[in-house]
Amino acid sequence: MHVLVVEDDESVASSVMEGLATANLGATLVGSGTEALRSFAELSPDIVLLDLGLPDMDGTDVCRSIRSTSSTPIIILSARDDEIDRVVALEIGADDYLVKPFGMRELIARIRAVVRRSSTVEPESTKSLRNYGPLSIDSRSRRVTLAEVEIYFTPKEFDLLDYLSRDAGAVLRRAEILRNVWETNWYGTTKTLDAHVAAIRRKLGDPGWIVSVRGIGFRFGLPE
Numbered sequence: 703m704h705v706l707v708v709e710d711d712e713s714v715a716s717s718v719m720e721g722l723a724t725a726n727l728g729a730t731l732v733g734s735g736t737e738a739l740r741s742f743a744e745l746s747p748d749i750v751l752l753d754l755g756l757p758d759m760d761g762t763d764v765c766r767s768i769r770s771t772s773s774t775p776i777i778i779l780s781a782r783d784d785e786i787d788r789v790v791a792l793e794i795g796a797d798d799y800l801v802k803p804f805g806m807r808e809l810i811a812r813i814r815a816v817v818r819r820s821s822t823v824e825p826e827s828t829k830s831l832r833n834y835g836p837l838s839i840d841s842r843s844r845r846v847t848l849a850e851v852e853i854y855f856t857p858k859e860f861d862l863l864d865y866l867s868r869d870a871g872a873v874l875r876r877a878e879i880l881r882n883v884w885e886t887n888w889y890g891t892t893k894t895l896d897a898h899v900a901a902i903r904r905k906l907g908d909p910g911w912i913v914s915v916r917g918i919g920f921r922f923g924l925p926e
């Protein structure tokens with residue numbers, strides 16, 4: 703799990719980063735709204751901890767902006783004098799709200815609760831046998847059939863197809879795919895990703911199964 707921490711106050715930031723490290727959670731720290739949006743796009747974190755009083759823009763705008771493209775959980779970290787309450791936080795799409803100063807134990811517990819909640823909303827993705835028109839993918843036996851004819855994939859091709867198809871219709875970011883399928887954030891592997899996508903398209907006989915979304919990543923679905 704990777705946490706994006708958006709906080710410009712150094713003392714709060716360092717205690718949060720320390721608390722996350724103690725809980726064995728990977729984290730990236732940024733100190734402005736602009737950096738937050740850029741890092742969010744690049745890293746595809748599993749959760750965002752967001753301070754509202756940022757030097758360059760309002761945290762509520764950062765929250766709205768993330769929410770307009772993604773359902774990644776967001777926990778707002780707010781100073782007592784920020785003019786925002788829980789209701790507003792939820793209105794702008796945040797999942798939870800913590801008032802500073804807060805204890806690290808409470809923060810970690812909230813993170814786990816929010817991530818757990820958000821990952822239980824996709825029942826389809828947890829099924830091991832999934833059908834998409836003529837295509838059938840069985841994650842347990844790692845078998846793929848198209849119109850009842852078995853198609854052979856290399857282990858990584860299968861992993862990639864399996865991963866993309868679990869969230870059919872959604873645009874998955876390159877960084878997210880690399881982290882989950884190749885377990886790396888190394889951008890050099892992006893060529894490998896393209897090569898695997900090309901191989902899967904070829905084997906499925908239609909490039910429409912995996913659509914490239916420019917500047918973002920890929921979307922799996924039934925070809926039109």
Ligand code: CA
Pocket residue numbers: 709710711753754755756
């Ligand atoms: Ca601040």
